[in-house]
Amino acid sequence: MKKVADLPFYCASLFDYQRRSTREVRVGEVGIGGSNPLRLQSMTTTSSMDTAATAAQCLRIVQAGGELVRITTQGRREAINLEAIKSELKQKGQDFPLVADVHFNPNAALLAAERVEKVRINPGNFADGAKKFREVAYDAESYAADLAEIEDKLVPLLDLCKKHGTALRIGANHGSLSDRIMSRYGDTPEGMVASCMEFLRLCRKYDFHEIVLSIKSSNTRVMVHTVRLLVASMQAEGMAYPLHLGVTEAGSGEDGRIKSAVGIGALLADGLGDTIRVSLTEDPEAEVPVAALLRDYVSGRAGHAPIKPVVDFSYSPYAYQQRQSHPIGLFGGGQTAGVVPDLRGCGALMSGLLRPEAVIVDAVDSNLPEDWSGVQRWVPVAGNEGFVPTQAVWPLLDVKTYLADRVASGPKVLEISYVDLQPELLGRLKTDKDVVLLLKTGHQNGTAEQRACFFALDKAGLSHPVVLHRSYTDAVAGEFQLKAAADTGLLLLDGYGDGLSLSAPAVPPKVLLDTHFGVLQAARVRFSKTEFISCPGCGRTLFDLQETTRKVQARTGHLKDLKIAIMGCIVNGIGEMADADYGYVGAGPGKVSLFKNRELVVKTLPEAEAVERLVELIKESGDWLEPK
CATH class of the missing domain: 3.30.413.10 (Sulfite Reductase Hemoprotein, domain 1)
Known part of the structure; x- marks a missing residue:
């Protein structure tokens, strides 16, 4: 595998949303990649030997909007019973693609390839067996011998897939890399990508191309950086296979949804992904509406107004690198990412809520819960002329007021957007280090615009702490949480943002506040609960x-x-x-x-x-x- 520095870039543009171009893979009557829309899928939780229950659950998934259904296929019995499940569905007038999920058992994969439209294999355990967490020393000869064994077991499957028109998903999981891969790469993104690329090269050698790729992890940071690295590695070798996206073991409830939206949303934002599954510890049909909302929300960025590109920017897309900022109060300088809910227009607050570092409020005397003593207030100067800033009350300024120099010295918060980064403002900020930037956006592709702003600040040599701000005027609770996670997750995963500020007047204050902490935790920059x-x-x-x-x-x-x-x-x-x-x-x-x-x-x-x-x-x- 090429060194990361020598790889092509993983997406067409960081400033213009466009879907990644891939070859089309047919899974029965459903096309994945190419010019097809993003496909939705889920996986049954029933016993694969219970034909009626599995068929019924498949139907519920499809009725919820799923287009493919995956079924665990542990062994020969389960593989053979896929035929009965498919027959049961046809008797009910249904004929959508089924996917056999195979681990450890190449023979089960062979049987499944004759019966369903797609087979998923895991390169970490297809030929190597279960991961044993052993430290094994592999020399070049033993490493090559293992690859030869994989080839011997894979080729019969490729031949059967060609014969029956069956697609193949090569799905690597962070938790199941083989001991051989671990010995050379360790538990790393490079190891996961190498595991996939070995199988892809074998498929190409035998002229098999009906392949979908996936790399999953329960760690959103690992998942996002690794998928990007896989795409770049494929491009370096002239491959353009479609991608299946998912955060594995995401959990349940709002935590599982937010975590999934952070990881999946970050990749969709750069045009990556051709089919997705949201993995929740819930009934599988509950996953599909979440996936549909993410698909529709991010794809809605297509055709957006241009964002001025930043040239000669510095960016680390394959490994976490926190932006260096200087400290101002509780923000920046490597301190824990701050929570700053925008409470303007929000309902009454109650005691017992998680405590933020600061709040944006309409006035100095805005009521806060009694147990929030010490929480800082950020108060707009406009409409509150004459108030005296203190350690507990910081002025919130717009660019015009700031440049007019109508504010006292000391810490202050400046609302900016990317278009505000003109020479006059940049020059002023170079001499005024006591400013926290509240980065806002109203752009259709706000994530890309905010990313461009970070690039521009760094290029100008400015290290002011930046709090990400996003506003959701009419969003209800569940929709708001998914959108906020999808919008800000990419930036946080890449080390951009010293805090998070969300506005959602239609959402209960507890949901608003919990979402701040949930997004930061899902992006692995602040842990506030189990x-x-x-x-x-x-x-x-x-x-x-x-x-x-x-x-x-x-x-x-x-x-x-x-x-x-x-x-x-x-x-x-x-x-x-x-x-x-x-x-x-x-x-x-x-x-x-x-x-x-x-x-x-x-x-x-x-x-x-x-x-x-x-x-x-x-x-x-x-x-x-x-x-x-």
């Missing part, structure tokens, strides 16, 4: 995943700064919880194993005892706090 890494479940799941997740959340949700993984089985379980502090993983029917920092602590515990034993393990490790 992070639950939970898979959506599938036919391999060995317990009631939704109910178990609720139980674990109820007992441990108050533990700030902890990551707890809840996994239905071992396919990705141990790997995807690589950065989790504790793991709860299905080990057999009615059995659960508990992990701490990826190390097995309790093996095959009865499910009825597992949640309380997890709590005991957290207490024994000194990470427990009693809920307030």
Whole structure:
């Protein structure tokens, strides 16, 4: 694989939204990539041997708007039963594409390729078996021998796919890289990309091109940077296969939706992605409307007004690099990203809400909850002439007022947008270091415009802290959360933004405030509560995943700064919880194993005892706090 510095850029433009050009792949009657719209899909959670239940769930997914349905295919029996499921659907007058999800078992993939329109294989375990987390020394000869074994097992599958017109999804997961890949690349984006590229080169060698690619992780930062790297690596070798996008093990409820919108939205914003799945620990049909909203919202940027490009910019798209800013109060200088809700026009606030660093309010005497003593007020100068700025009250200025020099010295907040970065303002800011910039946008492609502003500030040598501001005038709660996450996630994942400020007057104040913290946590720049890494479940799941997740959340949700993984089985379980502090993983029917920092602590515990034993393990490790 080429060095990152030698790769072509991953998208056509950072300032003009346009879909990435790919070859078309046919999955039955559904086209992916090419000139086709972004496709939506989900995955069943029923037993793959329960024909009626699986067919019924497939129908619910399609009725919700799904265009493809994936079914877990553990072995030969499940692969053969795909034929019965397909027959059941045809009897009900339905004939949409089915996708077999295969891990560990090339023989199951062969059987599935004869029965359904698409087969998903994982390059991390297609020929290598389960990831064992061993440190294995591979010399060039043994590495080549492993690749030869993969080729021997892959070619028969490619031949069958050609014969039956079956598409192939090569789907790498962060948690299931082979020991061979780990030995050379480690648990890195480069390793995930190398794992995919090995399989792609073999497919090209045997003239097979009906391929969709996916690289997933529960870590949004890893997921976004790795998909970009995959696209650049494909381009370097003249490949243009379509992409399937998803944040794996995103969780449930608003946290799962926000996390998915941050990761998927960041890639869609640059035109990447041809089919998506939102992975929630909920019934699969609940995933599809979330995916549809993201698709429609981001694709609505097509044909937007031009954004003036920044030339000779510095950008790190394949690895996190935080923008360097100087500190002003609680903002900038590498301090934790601040929360600054815009409360203008907002309803009454109640005590007990998460506490932000500052708030934007209409007036100096605006009411705040009693337990928010010390929270800073940012007050517009316009309409509040004569107030005296203090440490607790900072003036909020527009550019015209600022340039007119009608404000006292000391810390201040300046509302700007990209078009305001004219020579006069840039010159003034170079001599005035005591300004926090509140970066606003009303552009149809606001994410790209705000990114351009960061590039321009850096090019001008300005290091002022920047708080991202986005406004959602009429949005209701669920829609607002997804849009805010999709709009700001890309910038935060790339290290841009010293704080977040959202305005949504139609949304309850608690939802507004929680969304700030949720987006920052999903983008991995500020952790304010327990992070639950939970898979959506599938036919391999060995317990009631939704109910178990609720139980674990109820007992441990108050533990700030902890990551707890809840996994239905071992396919990705141990790997995807690589950065989790504790793991709860299905080990057999009615059995659960508990992990701490990826190390097995309790093996095959009865499910009825597992949640309380997890709590005991957290207490024994000194990470427990009693809920307030």
